[in-house]
Amino acid sequence: KEESSNGISGTITLYTSETLTDVQSYVDQFELLNPGTKVEIFRLGTTELTARLMTELQAGETPADVIWFADMALFEQFAQDGRLLKIQPAEAANIPESFVYFDGMAYELRLIYQIIAYNTNLVTEKIDSWFDLTDERYKGKVGSASPFVSGATVTQVASVINDDRLGWDFYKKLAANNPVVSGGNGGIARGIASGEYAIGLTIDFMARAQQEQGSPVGYCYQKEGAVYVPTPAGVMAATDNPELSTAFINYLMSVPGQLQLQANGYMPVNKNVALPKGVPSAADIPVLETDWKNLAENRESILNEYAKIFGID
Amino acid sequence: MAEIAISHLRKIYGTFTAVDDFTLNIADGEFVSILGPSGCGKTTLLRSIAGFFSVSSGEIRIGNAFAASSESRIHVPPEERNLGMVFQSYAVWPHMNVFDNVAYPLRIRKEPAAALREKVGSVLDLLKLTGSEEKYPSMMSGGQQQRIALGRALVMNPDALLLDEPLSNLDSKLREQMRFELKEIQRKLKLTILYVTHDQEEAMAVSDRIVLMNEGRIRQVDNPRDLYCRPKNLFSACFLGRSNKINGIVSAVSGNRVSLTTSFGAEVPLLAAQSSAPEEGVSATAVIRYENAELSALGSDDTVPACVVVGTYLGCYFLYEVETSFGEFVVHTDSSVTYHPGDEVFLRFTEAFIFKDED
Amino acid sequence: MAEIAISHLRKIYGTFTAVDDFTLNIADGEFVSILGPSGCGKTTLLRSIAGFFSVSSGEIRIGNAFAASSESRIHVPPEERNLGMVFQSYAVWPHMNVFDNVAYPLRIRKEPAAALREKVGSVLDLLKLTGSEEKYPSMMSGGQQQRIALGRALVMNPDALLLDEPLSNLDSKLREQMRFELKEIQRKLKLTILYVTHDQEEAMAVSDRIVLMNEGRIRQVDNPRDLYCRPKNLFSACFLGRSNKINGIVSAVSGNRVSLTTSFGAEVPLLAAQSSAPEEGVSATAVIRYENAELSALGSDDTVPACVVVGTYLGCYFLYEVETSFGEFVVHTDSSVTYHPGDEVFLRFTEAFIFKDED
Amino acid sequence: MYLKSSFLSRDSRKIGITVLVYGVLLILFIYPILHLVTAAFTRDGAFSCGNMLEIVGNESNLRALKNSLVLGIAVTAIAVPLALVFSWLVVRTDLHARRFFRTALVVPFFIPPFIMAFAWTRLLGNAGYVNVFLQNLFQLDSPLFSIYGAGGVILVSVIYTYPYSFIVLSRSIENMGAHLEEAALISGAGKGRVLRDIVLPVLLPSVASSAMIVFVTTISMFGIPALLGTPGRFIVVTTRIYGYIGGFRDPNGIGIATGLSLLLLVIAGMAQSVQALMTRFDRYSTITGKSAPMEPVRLGPFRLPLTILVALFVLMVVFGPLAAILVTSLTRALGLPLSPENMTLAHYRTLAGMGLVQRSFRNSLGLAVIVPSLITLAAVLLVYLRRNKRVYGHQFIDHIVSLPYAVPGIVIGVAMILSWIHPVLGVSIYNTIWILALAYIVRFMIFPMRTIDASWKQIDSSLEEAARISGRKNFGVLRDISMPLLRSGISSGWLLAFMPALTELTLSILLYSPGNETIGVTAFNVMEEGLVPVAGAYAMAIVMIVLILQMLHGRFFEMNRMNKNRKKRNYG
Ligand SMILES: Nc1ncnc2c1ncn2[C@@H]1O[C@H](COP(=O)(O)OP(=O)(O)OP(=O)(O)O)[C@@H](O)[C@H]1O
Ligand SMILES: Nc1ncnc2c1ncn2[C@@H]1O[C@H](COP(=O)(O)OP(=O)(O)OP(=O)(O)O)[C@@H](O)[C@H]1O
Numbered sequence A: 001k002e003e004s005s006n007g008i009s010g011t012i013t014l015y016t017s018e019t020l021t022d023v024q025s026y027v028d029q030f031e032l033l034n035p036g037t038k039v040e041i042f043r044l045g046t047t048e049l050t051a052r053l054m055t056e057l058q059a060g061e062t063p064a065d066v067i068w069f070a071d072m073a074l075f076e077q078f079a080q081d082g083r084l085l086k087i088q089p090a091e092a093a094n095i096p097e098s099f100v101y102f103d104g105m106a107y108e109l110r111l112i113y114q115i116i117a118y119n120t121n122l123v124t125e126k127i128d129s130w131f132d133l134t135d136e137r138y139k140g141k142v143g144s145a146s147p148f149v150s151g152a153t154v155t156q157v158a159s160v161i162n163d164d165r166l167g168w169d170f171y172k173k174l175a176a177n178n179p180v181v182s183g184g185n186g187g188i189a190r191g192i193a194s195g196e197y198a199i200g201l202t203i204d205f206m207a208r209a210q211q212e213q214g215s216p217v218g219y220c221y222q223k224e225g226a227v228y229v230p231t232p233a234g235v236m237a238a239t240d241n242p243e244l245s246t247a248f249i250n251y252l253m254s255v256p257g258q259l260q261l262q263a264n265g266y267m268p269v270n271k272n273v274a275l276p277k278g279v280p281s282a283a284d285i286p287v288l289e290t291d292w293k294n295l296a297e298n299r300e301s302i303l304n305e306y307a308k309i310f311g312i313d
Numbered sequence B, C: 001m002a003e004i005a006i007s008h009l010r011k012i013y014g015t016f017t018a019v020d021d022f023t024l025n026i027a028d029g030e031f032v033s034i035l036g037p038s039g040c041g042k043t044t045l046l047r048s049i050a051g052f053f054s055v056s057s058g059e060i061r062i063g064n065a066f067a068a069s070s071e072s073r074i075h076v077p078p079e080e081r082n083l084g085m086v087f088q089s090y091a092v093w094p095h096m097n098v099f100d101n102v103a104y105p106l107r108i109r110k111e112p113a114a115a116l117r118e119k120v121g122s123v124l125d126l127l128k129l130t131g132s133e134e135k136y137p138s139m140m141s142g143g144q145q146q147r148i149a150l151g152r153a154l155v156m157n158p159d160a161l162l163l164d165e166p167l168s169n170l171d172s173k174l175r176e177q178m179r180f181e182l183k184e185i186q187r188k189l190k191l192t193i194l195y196v197t198h199d200q201e202e203a204m205a206v207s208d209r210i211v212l213m214n215e216g217r218i219r220q221v222d223n224p225r226d227l228y229c230r231p232k233n234l235f236s237a238c239f240l241g242r243s244n245k246i247n248g249i250v251s252a253v254s255g256n257r258v259s260l261t262t263s264f265g266a267e268v269p270l271l272a273a274q275s276s277a278p279e280e281g282v283s284a285t286a287v288i289r290y291e292n293a294e295l296s297a298l299g300s301d302d303t304v305p306a307c308v309v310v311g312t313y314l315g316c317y318f319l320y321e322v323e324t325s326f327g328e329f330v331v332h333t334d335s336s337v338t339y340h341p342g343d344e345v346f347l348r349f350t351e352a353f354i355f356k357d358e359d
Numbered sequence D: 001m002y003l004k005s006s007f008l009s010r011d012s013r014k015i016g017i018t019v020l021v022y023g024v025l026l027i028l029f030i031y032p033i034l035h036l037v038t039a040a041f042t043r044d045g046a047f048s049c050g051n052m053l054e055i056v057g058n059e060s061n062l063r064a065l066k067n068s069l070v071l072g073i074a075v076t077a078i079a080v081p082l083a084l085v086f087s088w089l090v091v092r093t094d095l096h097a098r099r100f101f102r103t104a105l106v107v108p109f110f111i112p113p114f115i116m117a118f119a120w121t122r123l124l125g126n127a128g129y130v131n132v133f134l135q136n137l138f139q140l141d142s143p144l145f146s147i148y149g150a151g152g153v154i155l156v157s158v159i160y161t162y163p164y165s166f167i168v169l170s171r172s173i174e175n176m177g178a179h180l181e182e183a184a185l186i187s188g189a190g191k192g193r194v195l196r197d198i199v200l201p202v203l204l205p206s207v208a209s210s211a212m213i214v215f216v217t218t219i220s221m222f223g224i225p226a227l228l229g230t231p232g233r234f235i236v237v238t239t240r241i242y243g244y245i246g247g248f249r250d251p252n253g254i255g256i257a258t259g260l261s262l263l264l265l266v267i268a269g270m271a272q273s274v275q276a277l278m279t280r281f282d283r284y285s286t287i288t289g290k291s292a293p294m295e296p297v298r299l300g301p302f303r304l305p306l307t308i309l310v311a312l313f314v315l316m317v318v319f320g321p322l323a324a325i326l327v328t329s330l331t332r333a334l335g336l337p338l339s340p341e342n343m344t345l346a347h348y349r350t351l352a353g354m355g356l357v358q359r360s361f362r363n364s365l366g367l368a369v370i371v372p373s374l375i376t377l378a379a380v381l382l383v384y385l386r387r388n389k390r391v392y393g394h395q396f397i398d399h400i401v402s403l404p405y406a407v408p409g410i411v412i413g414v415a416m417i418l419s420w421i422h423p424v425l426g427v428s429i430y431n432t433i434w435i436l437a438l439a440y441i442v443r444f445m446i447f448p449m450r451t452i453d454a455s456w457k458q459i460d461s462s463l464e465e466a467a468r469i470s471g472r473k474n475f476g477v478l479r480d481i482s483m484p485l486l487r488s489g490i491s492s493g494w495l496l497a498f499m500p501a502l503t504e505l506t507l508s509i510l511l512y513s514p515g516n517e518t519i520g521v522t523a524f525n526v527m528e529e530g531l532v533p534v535a536g537a538y539a540m541a542i543v544m545i546v547l548i549l550q551m552l553h554g555r556f557f558e559m560n561r562m563n564k565n566r567k568k569r570n571y572g
């Protein structure tokens, strides 16, 4: 059985909520670079993915070797429970310290932010602040993902309430503008593109994707700070092929992998890879502080509070 | 309270003509029966009058309004024709109990509850169904279901009643009472009734006129007596009552004395009914009803010898099968005298319907 | 080819007893008819013999094997009883055409194709259904569907045939032929036949014995003639044939000359049928068949005066309704002499069944 | 005596059959549900009613429960009568173009629900074509109406569920001979009364069954309430369930979610009982031993108006969304004005290019043929055994098989994982296509069970008795008489299971594995990519394929019907 240069081989399964074609592109390249390896993609929305993963773990086994999705809290829990394998990929040297989580149990592979996007046909004013969402003009035309579906929005809540310029008051104001709180960020991006919503909160690369397809979409990083949405990737401790799993994550952090990410419109973390055009560098993007501790401790009450404010409890 | 005028009615199923060129006027308050072999189009006729389908051609008038007309493309829906009907297949509603089945037409007419209960009650009483009000059709016997169907038609008083073998599954006692009641109701309400039955005696008893149908066409329309005594054609003669048939050549005619020579060369002396006038030499068919022949122990010039084969007892009379020179022959005598198989007897023909064979 | 022995059969629907303590032995190859008012339990009886439900009590033997027995909890499923049945509701299969309906029992018996086609062909021929092989039941008239049901029962040769009003929707001609054919087949194959009908004449003509039922119980079992001439009870006397009823006190008896005094005080001179022997002084009911009375223009000591109300023509005879001192009375005379409403006539009673009233 | 023996063996056979049937039901149906029960009553490893207490203690859940009930009842109360009227019109009357309408009215059923929901937002949403059109028409600056909230959810749910009922009723009405209606007409009843007084009650078994299906479908449905309800503050149990599973990371999330699901199970169980109670008598034989002709009822003056009404409905409800999807699939990108230069077929090319798409079509078509056929056959046998009391405790079977359909797909998915992740009896079906097949079997069994049971209630027993007296044994009778007469129930049961088996999402997404993607999963992922136009193209492709299948199936069906009509053959 053929072995690739660096002696890795076999098959691993990747659980991720990254969009399919993107992941496919990384995997294709990886398999090309490492003949004899195979990465099987299992792609789901965050909710279903976590549901399946948790259930499998409860039952005692999961096919997952590498996991990669935007639910920091779950990763943290896994890290504590020792479900994650501590790895030192060579490329880790090329990414900022801050993107190495739980000392090496998980890594950030690219940066995404939850930002404000808008439909350029419906919104002509300059948009740059969270408070544009509370603007009378957009009453009933504001879209936001539901924290019960979108992990990113949970992060958003944890960040907004942690910021004294915004806090719960902001949500109260927003609620007064009766926004459409539903589904995931993808749906919001679509809604904005189609004009269903004039303006809304979604993920930057999604807005960018719609732009590239030619939809009338614009977006901005809020001046008060966008929501940085960590999307950790890690190796399950129970994997039967740690080498290959590590190699895959290593590839994603390596220049070829990062270039691929960049080509797909993401902000790379590897300092040797340039940003996609028209995208500010992480340094220039103001970011809200996320209170992970508070979230971990009071997740339920926080979400209930949110739900109450938006009447979706 | 309406006359029904049917003219040149035709109903074609695919390629099969079920009713053909049917013309009949039924007077207001008249009781007309339809007799005919199974499958001759009786039900189809009733269904066209009820208006369940559009006729292939011809027209139907009920009262003085067109109910259906093929050329002027009129079709009054059944619910507006104000007719009552008893379906041959009962068509009782399985999900309603006896009472509701019968009460339905009244409910439609928004009959006040009290009057409704009273009317339905009396009808059920008449039908001997009192006590079964709460039962559902699936718990009723065939005859009881038929009575439900009848009750449903009787309870409403329509302009005309279409009855399709409404008593076929009732015992003769009940049947007789029912037909008596029907007649009463009809007299009282001046109902026009179109009545399909296979029971000739019934038809005779209740009808003002009888329509004799065959293969979708009218063969004869007459009052019971004329129909029975003066059949206009071979079919009528044979279909009504029970009779023997003799084929032969008319060998001699004097007045209504006719003698027929059968293919076996036997001479049969007959008394022709006035209705039919045969000429000498033609080949003809004689229809002799069972009751129009007599058996006697001693012969005369107008008798033929015969030998008793078997006698069947039929309550009020005997049926004798006798062997003659021109084949088997059935006679019908009252139960006073009895003969036994093998007895030599003589056969006299009191009346015969003789028709020239068309070839 | 099997006798059927029914003993103390009882069938209860919920609280309603449809058949009660029914005991009857039907000999191998016997033709037994069941007569009875609508709803008296005939169908229920046949269905218990067929085995569609388990009987409430009693037992049924077919051939020399138990088919059903309540105490020893035996219940042989219908398919193992080798019976043929015509359902009162036809039960023709709507998804099969005429041919397949009739052929079905043979298909089950794995009849070779040729023989099958031949047998079905001949049955259809007998039923006058040739040419309709391809038609589906919904394209057939009521009578035609009934014939399909009959054909299905005739084509298989079972040990016994259960026929539930198999001819009720056929015209009299066809009906007569059919019952003749039935008799033939039965003779040929020595079939045991249990035959439910409402046509008394039919029953008389074909049956070896007739069972008279009422309200689930047997009232009388006899050969046709005895049943008709020697009714054992009031019900039998009234149910069979058509008759008048006179209530009164037996005022004088000499031999079989009996005179009855009605509540109106009228004296009615009767000839008691030997079967019934009344004593003087008891209150009794006399049953006088229509044909057991005569009308004559001149009276004698054994006649009572009457006045013609109406005469109905019934083909082979007249039915006269006359008014007498003891109420309306119906007489039945052959069509030779005719009277007219209002005619003064005299009424003679040739035979009467007199039963002591039980009170 | 052979008689006695046959009698004895009957009893022992009954025991054998019972063991077999319940054995299978236990493994396939009860075992997974048990996992839910345990999950619901477990807290940190120990038995506890905590979840339940928490559920009833939280008024949000109670409100959601109330909403679910209201939704279920409202939708059922609207969808079923609607379906009944349509069925009667297209089958029993001389409505113009009824053949066409009969097919058209089923089309909404052929569009995957989540795409349907999207299509409706495109139509009636704030920026929906309808709203935009009206806005421009009346020069309004805000949309005229919104589909967000209870009203919208009910509306779209009705449109999504009425075909279930229509498919069942349109077929069972075929078996209804004309004479029952004619008897009412001749009694003076108008068309409406005939429908209300005769058709509805006589078809009660089918009406009740389809109502039960519609009701359960509605209360266990997630997509529509999530997309249209949540924004309008209209929260139902399923939304809560997803919240607990997805949102909170607290360890009891799953427990509470399954607890809520059990509530849905109970409600469905009640619905089942009501339905059984409503139709417990044998008063519904429409297929009797006396065949009646089937002249269509003449609508007379109403013919044209009614035709127009139906046509309008079809136009709005059937072609509206289809058009929306078609347009979306042809525009270069979302949000571009509809102008020629923005039109393209590129998305269809993209679609055809995806190997994944072809693979999922293969998988789903396979499932959609095998599963319905299997469960339809099984249902015939089960109902047969139940009717003839060949099993003990026959009354429980219905309840058992309807359980898995009553809970949201994601929950039953979880249950299936817990049940089948480890090899059972040495065979491991997890991560294969067979877990999907199994899941579909369990989840969709309710369809053929209900429809076949219903149409069996309409066969007069004398027809089967006649076969038995002719000497045919049990299964022979089933094959020769019952099955052909059950045609309506069988075909509707099959079709009802076919569509979801083809496009099911919520359950498949948990159970599929790389290589075994299904149409639903792939379409969903494509949607998630933001490649909405491609998803649109995908939906169009699905609809086209199903329509073609339906045509073929219809052709075939037509052929029967045509020579049925040529020979005027029909049941009554
Ligand atoms: N839907 C149909 N398609 C084709 N032929 C039909 C249809 N309905 C009836 N027929 C044929 O039309 C003829 C007349 O049928 P109809 O029911 O009127 O007979 P009928 O006189 O009522 O007979 P019966 O006395 O047996 O009821 C029959 O020969 C029957 O086969
Ligand atoms: N399923 C049932 N439940 C309750 N009562 C029933 C049921 N079936 C029949 N009966 C009753 O039993 C009695 C006998 O019914 P059956 O059908 O045997 O009468 P029948 O003698 O055949 O009458 P017909 O001559 O009218 O056919 C009837 O009074 C009927 O009401």
Ligand SMILES: [Mg+2]
Residues within 6 Å of the ligand: B042, B043, B044, B088, B164, C141, C142, C143
């Ligand atoms: Mg008829």
Ligand SMILES: [Mg+2]
Residues within 6 Å of the ligand: B141, B142, B143, C042, C043, C044, C088, C164
């Ligand atoms: Mg009966």
